[in-house]
Structure formats: structure tokens, C-alpha cells
Amino acid sequence: MTEIVVIARLVPDLVEELEIAPSGTALDLSWLRVIINEFDNHAIEQAIILKERSGATVTIISPEAEGVEDMLFTTAAKGADRLIKLTGIGEEKPTNLSLAQTLATMIKEMNPDLVLNGVQAHDDITGDLAPQLAQLLDMPYVGYISGVSLDGGKAKAYKEYPGGILAEMEINLPAVLGIQSSEEPPRYVAISKVRQMMNSTSIEEIQSSELETESGVVIKRMYLPEAAERAEMLEGDEKEVATKITSILQDLGLL
Amino acid sequence: MTQDIFLLIEHIQGQVSDISYIMTAAARKLAQKEGGSVIGILLGSGAEHLKDTLAVDKVIYCDHPALAEFTSDAYERTLVSLLTEYSPRAVLFGNTTLGADVSSSLSTNMEFPIVSSCIEVTESGSLISQICGGKIMVESQLADKTTLITVNPGGYKPEAGQSDSTPETIKFSPPDLENLKVKLSQYIEPDIGDVDISQEKVLVGIGRGIQREDNIELAEKLAELLGGEVCASRPVIDQGWLPTSRLVGKSGKTVKPNLYISLGISGATEHTEGVIDSKTIIAINSDPDAPIFDIAQYGIEVDLFDLIDPLLEQIESVKNESSG
Numbered sequence: 001m002t003e004i005v006v007i008a009r010l011v012p013d014l015v016e017e018l019e020i021a022p023s024g025t026a027l028d029l030s031w032l033r034v035i036i037n038e039f040d041n042h043a044i045e046q047a048i049i050l051k052e053r054s055g056a057t058v059t060i061i062s063p064e065a066e067g068v069e070d071m072l073f074t075t076a077a078k079g080a081d082r083l084i085k086l087t088g089i090g091e092e093k094p095t096n097l098s099l100a101q102t103l104a105t106m107i108k109e110m111n112p113d114l115v116l117n118g119v120q121a122h123d124d125i126t127g128d129l130a131p132q133l134a135q136l137l138d139m140p141y142v143g144y145i146s147g148v149s150l151d152g153g154k155a156k157a158y159k160e161y162p163g164g165i166l167a168e169m170e171i172n173l174p175a176v177l178g179i180q181s182s183e184e185p186p187r188y189v190a191i192s193k194v195r196q197m198m199n200s201t202s203i204e205e206i207q208s209s210e211l212e213t214e215s216g217v218v219i220k221r222m223y224l225p226e227a228a229e230r231a232e233m234l235e236g237d238e239k240e241v242a243t244k245i246t247s248i249l250q251d252l253g254l255l
Numbered sequence: 256m257t258q259d260i261f262l263l264i265e266h267i268q269g270q271v272s273d274i275s276y277i278m279t280a281a282a283r284k285l286a287q288k289e290g291g292s293v294i295g296i297l298l299g300s301g302a303e304h305l306k307d308t309l310a311v312d313k314v315i316y317c318d319h320p321a322l323a324e325f326t327s328d329a330y331e332r333t334l335v336s337l338l339t340e341y342s343p344r345a346v347l348f349g350n351t352t353l354g355a356d357v358s359s360s361l362s363t364n365m366e367f368p369i370v371s372s373c374i375e376v377t378e379s380g381s382l383i384s385q386i387c388g389g390k391i392m393v394e395s396q397l398a399d400k401t402t403l404i405t406v407n408p409g410g411y412k413p414e415a416g417q418s419d420s421t422p423e424t425i426k427f428s429p430p431d432l433e434n435l436k437v438k439l440s441q442y443i444e445p446d447i448g449d450v451d452i453s454q455e456k457v458l459v460g461i462g463r464g465i466q467r468e469d470n471i472e473l474a475e476k477l478a479e480l481l482g483g484e485v486c487a488s489r490p491v492i493d494q495g496w497l498p499t500s501r502l503v504g505k506s507g508k509t510v511k512p513n514l515y516i517s518l519g520i521s522g523a524t525e526h527t528e529g530v531i532d533s534k535t536i537i538a539i540n541s542d543p544d545a546p547i548f549d550i551a552q553y554g555i556e557v558d559l560f561d562l563i564d565p566l567l568e569q570i571e572s573v574k575n576e577s578s579g
Contacts, residue, residue, distance in 0.1 A: 014388045014521065015542065027391065042493070097363060120355065122387050122523070125395075127359035127369040127405075131327075135363035140328055140436035144352040144506060158443070160352045160506040161325070162265070162272055164499060166443040169326075172436040178356075180506070181493040216368035216398035220381065223392050225546070231538060231554030241555050242565040245537060246573055248553060252514055252535060254457065254481050255573050 002056035002150060003112040004047045007103060007129065008075065010034035010065040011121050018224070025219045026092055027123065034065050039118025045182035046148055047116050048079040054150065057081045059110060061103065063089045069203060076197040077189040083203045094211035096129045102208040104136035112174060114155065119143045119178035126215045134176035142171055143178030256401055258291030262347040263298075263334070263354060264309065267325065268442070271305050273509075274349035278406050279310050279416030281376050282347055288380030289344050289397075295422070296346075298322040298333055303424060310418035315341070319429040327356040328437040334361055336430040338401070345397055347373075350405035352506050358405050368398040372524075374410035385409070388523035389546035408528040450484050452501060457483025458512045460503060460530065463490040464519015464540065464559055471496060473563045474518055480570050486510065488526040504529035518559050522547025 012018060012027060013035045019028040047058045059082040060075045062068050072083040086102065107115060115137070117130035134141030144160040155171045160180060171177070234244045249255045260282040265272040275295075282293045292312040297305060299316075300323035306314040315337065321329045334357060338346065348354035350372055362369035375383040377394075382404060384393040452458060459478040465471060471485065478485045486501045486508075503510055504526040515533035519540060520526060527550050530536065538551035541558045548554040555562065 012387060014390060014523075017544065018387060018390050020391075027387075038490075096359075100363070123391075125371050125384060125386055125393050127362050127371055127403075128355060129359075131356065131358075131360035132363040135360045141356065141360055142327055142437055143356045156440075161267055161442070162274075162352055162506065163267065164502060164507050165267065166499075167324075168440040168443060170438045170440050175436070181489075185494045216400065217370050217402060218396045218398070220394045220396060223394070225385075225389065225392050225549070229549075231536075231548045231551035233548070233554045233556060238557065238562050238565045239569075241557065241562060242569040245553070245555070245566055246569040248535075248537065249481065249514075249570065250573065254514060255570065255577065 002050070002054070002114070003059070003110060004050060004056045005059045005061060005107055005110055005112045005115045006040070006043050006047045007115070007117040007133070008040040008044055008060055008062045008071065009037050009121055010062070010068060010071065011037045011123050014122065020222050020224070024221050026222060029091065029093070034067060036071055037118045037121045039120060039179060041118070041186045042182040043116040043118050043179040044075050044078065044080070045184065045186040046179050049183055050148065050150060051079055059084065061086060061106065063099065065089070070194070072203050073194050073197040073201065074189060076201045077193040078187060083201065085203050085205050086208050087205050088208040088211070090211065090213070092213045093123070094213055095126045095215045096124060096132055097126065097215060098212035100129055100132040100136055102211065103133055105209070106206060107133070107137060114150065114173060115139070115176040116179050117176065119145070119180045125219070126217065128178065130176055130178040137176065139174050139176050140171055141176045141178065142169055144180045145177045146181040147183045148177060256342045256344060258289045259294050259341070259343045260286045260289065260291055260345050260347070261294050261296055261341070261343040262311070264295045264305065265349050265351060265353050266299065266302065266305050269302070271308065272349070272351070273413040274351055274354070274406065274408060275309065276413035276416030277408050277411045278347040278349060280411035281373070281406055283310065284376035285345060285380060291344055294343070296334070296337060298330060306424065307421050308417050309422065310416050311422050313423045313425060315425045315427050317427040317429050319432055321432040321435060322429065324439050325353045326435065326437045326439050327360070328435045329432050330357050331361060331364070332430050332432060335364060337427055338365060343401060345402045345404055347404050347406050350407045354405055358403050362403045367401045367403050369403040369405070370395050371405050372407050373404050374407050385524055388521060389527070389549070390544065407524050409524060409531065452484055452486045452503065453508045453510050455484045455510070456512050457481045457514045458486050458510055458516070459483060460486050460488065460515060460517045460520055461491055462488040462517065462520030462526070465491060468494070468496045476567055477516065477563070480567065480574065481514070483512070483514070488520050517547055517551070520547055521545045522550065
């Protein structure tokens, strides 16, 4: 049976206001709402698609965070077989390298054919997780993938190149792929099905090894962007604003 | 370790990508501070001439059939060998679909620290990165060993890294590139589709804020009234609501219309790098902190569904007046 491991992380919800921790060099995670990294969500979907197409066991590994259980049960409702929560994550975000080291130790024992992860996470400052993990697992890595099929000892995957160009890649398995988008949009599952999973499935907990929060690169400060030259904001009720926009369009010679 | 600043020149199908020039500009700033030269790494097959337009001091060129097009395995093997020999102060990579495939993995392989998403190098040699979709800035410094940096577009114009004088070439012998684990089987040319958005004068861009496929009609109506077309940021494309030929930004198209109206696009750098050269940008978004307002000339903080109908009516009535 094909073994697929997916790493799924929760990241700050960018709809919320972000704050800097008192240290001045990290995000304040204490009140931050987190949601699944969208690329990871696509990685999960791609794994489930592969399972449905030709059979596979899908394991989801997620570092602990507020709401991670719900997220894991949701993946079970979609079809994931094994759920693992990585515990021992501290207050401060660990470096991707140290996270990759812990994950690599766990994943080696699982002997997977394929490891999927979202291609990037928007809050990463010390490189991307998936290629670092690939290096530690001594597996090839290809990122910006939208669509994967497995055939014998190889994966056929579509990689995005700059300028909207797609390339068909052939990658020896086992491999790590950085998913940009799944072949089909991530599916919706009903809350009732997720609740069912909470009663019928369990989440394994694995303690991570000591995680580093510093990488050698000195973070001097994190800050909110100084309002650059911001747009001229058009104020008023909808009708007034519509009139203002229309007059701009006229000035541009478009009407 | 030398004080030289290296950068990996990106090219695809015989064209040097803009990010290579942008990195050259950033590398020049860093080299000024560190006191070294700016050296481009060019990997390819019969591609030495690609160096001619770059404002670098020297180019290290490695030629091999397996390097003709970018693949992570061949590039990484070559870069490990090259960086071991040259030991530069820093190496710049595009935070692109190419650069990101090798930079993080090299950092782990060679135990070089890495900084992501840098947009600017300050006078004092600090690196300014932009994360969380442009909502958080990070100031960092090179580590005390070779540091890898991924560079986002936005901080420098490509012209700042271009030059007419041809840089000197140093040849580098490729390492063993047999039994590669990653192969590029074929390029699949983009389906141009019905329109080429990079040529349009008026574009209405839609993002996550459009919420449902049915709502795209509203954007299409607006585009039609203005004689333009609809394009989108990635979430809309990933939902399958519009074809990839309409994608703007990283791994999509770069557009330069006279007018770009963005509807419900937050303005993450992945998108804005493709629209920044539009002449006029009007941004409509309900989040007052949306970074799209930093690049737009006009902004409206409103739920787009409250505004769109009055706007369509207004435009229609103005058009009717002028034609009647």
C-alpha cells in the first residue's frame, strides 16, 4: 500500500490584526487566531485524491496549536487514516529547520512513498519547511506542484514555472512535494461528519525533540509596515463613492 | 569565506527573468556594505550569452545538458559543488517557483542560515523582509557565515540591475549529474485562452472577496462596461472559477493596464508583483489594513457587494448620457 504523509500547519489568520510580541522580534501568538495554511489544505486534498484514485494510507502530522484537533478531525472526515499531533511546541515559533529535524525523525520510521506539504507558509522567515525536510530525509524535492499521479517508483507531477508555464516533471519516489494547488479544490465536509470523527477516531500525540527558535540569522526587529504612500481613500456612502469612482473613470477617458 | 555576494541567475526558455535583475540591484547594495564583488551564477546549456545584460561584476558559468532548463536536483548538486569552492558572504535566490525549490534545501544541506522574502537591503546592510502577506516587516542581519537570502520583487526595478557592459566569465566544471532524481519531461505551454490579459488596457481583478463563482458575473459586467477583461489572484484560480490564463502575479502573468480595479483582493505580494506597473489602481476591499491599499492610487474600504450595484448603475447612466 502506498504510504502518504502530509504535514499541515496552522498559520496566523491574515484577516485579523497582527501584533508584535514584547520582544519586538516575533509575532505575538497569544491572542492570534490561526487557520490552516491554505497550501497545506491543498496538500491534504491532493493526498485524499491519490488515495481515492489508487489506494493509499494517508497520515496527517500537525504541530500543536489552538484548534489543531478540529483541523485534524476534519482531515479524517475527508478520508485521512492516521492523525498525529506534534506536541512540545513552545510559545515562540520554532525555526523550520528544527521542526524539519523533528519531523524527519518521525517520518523516517513511517517509510513513506510520498510526503506532501504546502509549498510555503506566509509567516516563514527562515526558509521553507518542505525542501528542508526533503534534504533531511534524503529525498528529492519539487515545489509549486498542481497535480500529482503515482506510477511505479515515480511520481508524475505538474510544476509551475514562471510566467504561467507548467512543466510535467518525473520524480523518483520516495519524494517530498511542495503543493501549490490540488487537482480539485479542497472539498467541504459537514460539521456533523467531523463530529462523528471526534467520537470514532483518535489523535496520536508525539512529543517533539527540543526545538530551536533562532537560526543564526539575527532578527533585529519585526514591525508593522509604516504606512507608505497609501491610496487616496474615497469616503462616503455607496452612492457617493460610486459617483467618485465614475468621475475618476471619466478623467481616465474610459467613459 | 569571501566578502562576495552571489546570486543565482534565473532564466527560462532562453530568457533571463526580471527577478535576476532585481536580485542584482539588491546584491549591489549588499556588496557596497560588505566590500565584495557581485557575482552571478549562471547554470545552463549553451546559455553563456544570457549574462550580457546583467549589472554584475563577474559571472560563474557552468554548462551541462542537464542544466538546460531548471530542475531542483541538477541545480542543487551543481550549487553545492560551486558554493563549496567559492564560499561567498551571501547568496541571493528569487523567492520564485525556481529559486524556492533549491534555496531552502541548500541551506539545510550546507548548514547555511537562510532569510526569506527579502525586498530591500538598507544602507546599513540590514535585510528587510515582508511576511504574512505584506502585513509584517522583518529586519535582519547576515549571519556570521555564508547566508542565503530569498528575494521578493517589489523593492527594486529590474532596470537597476541591468547594464550594457558584458561581465567577465569564469567557467565552472559541472559535478556528476548522472542519475538525477528529478527530470523535466516537457513544458506545457499555457492555454492562452480567449484573451491575453497582459495586453489588456483595462482589467478587473478579483480575489477571495468575490466569495462565490456566481458573483464573478458582477466583475465581468464591470469589465465589459469599461471595455476590459476579468483576471484574478490565486484563490479564485485554485477554485477552478477562472482558467490559469487569467492568473496575475507569481507563477501567473504580469500585467500593465492603464486601469486595474481590484475587487476583494487583499494584496499579498504574490499578487501585487504582477500588477504593480499598472498606471492607475483602484482597490475595493473591506479590510482597512489590506496591503493592496499601499499600491493603489484610490482605495475604497467597503464590502464590494454593497458598492458594485450602485457603481454599475452610475457607469451605465453616464454611458447612456454620453451616447444619448
